[in-house]
Amino acid sequence: MYDPTRLAALVAVAEAGSITRAAARLGYTAPALSQQLAKLEREAGAALLVRHHRGARLTAAGELLAGRARRILDEMDQARHELARLAGLSGGRLRVGTFTTAGVHLLPPVLSAFRRAHPDVELVVTEYEPPGGVAAVAAGEVDLALTHAYEPATATPLPSGVSTVPLLVEELVLITAVGQVLADGSGRLPVTDLAGRPLISSAPTHPPRRGVESALAEAGALPAVVCESPGYALVCALVSAGIGIAVVPEMVAAMSPTPLSVRRLAPAAFRRTISVVHRGDRSSAAAETLRALLRSGFGRAAATQ
DSSP, rough: OOOHHHHHHHHHHHHHSSSSHHHHTTTTOOHHHHHHHHHHHHHHHHEEEEEEETTEOHHHHHHHHHHHHHHHHHHHHHHEEEHHHHTTOOSSSEEEEHHHHHHHHHHHOOOOOOOOHHSSSEEEEEOOOTHHHHHHTTTTSSSSEEEEESSSOOOOOTTTTOOEEEEEEEEEEEETTTTTTGOOOOOEEEEGTTTEEEEEEETTTTTHHHHHHHHHTTOOEEEEEEEOOSSSSSHHHHHHHOOOBEEEEEHHHHHOOOOEEEOEEEEEOEEEEEEEHHHOGGGOOOHHHHHHHHHHHHHHHHOEE
């Protein structure tokens, strides 16, 4: 019998056209997703994917199985919906907070699965730049929120009655314009090699980034441009134009619409953890259901880091 998780991985690659993009959508690392697809190919006894320089495409066998997989996954969603109706999850409102990266790249497929299973629940999505989502949950403005925390950083205590569940841990990576010297080489680049390099500094006064910015300053990276907005779209655009280098989450680098070169850093101590924040035992049935979907979708990736 085929594993539904692996079938979902195949469908995600078919829709995204790339293992990297599919992995980001599902909350896997690309190597972890490749392992799942390899297991599915062994189960199927046939090659399902052809990898090429721009991504991946399905073979004839892959297309056949993906078509069947969509029907199976839809049936499973329908079953969850019918069971939820029996449990009384058939109305009300679910208020969700998110930050930009998660709202664009991670949340939509999970909300889509929730909506298919529970179409009678009204969804309200509000954007909060971390740590604003934590405060919104504590104040009862939203039922749960996606937030993030960076390393290195000073730990910030959670408000009373608020709980957090890590979903995904990703490294921070160096991005440069295509063809720059720092992008050469396949090994990790010592962070000390950033000394004297022009840095696009990402909101150095923003609480989640303070520790990272301080560590980069200690390594000798020189701020060339300071972006007061914590959003990464402008940072990536400036780096792509050759104005400086930057250190950003791996997902941001992978999803950038502008061309970039990416390199991992040593030591691998720069990270971002994406978590879901909720109000503990006061969560509604709808919030608990969405939290379970988030954990099943992204929790596996945290375990593979």
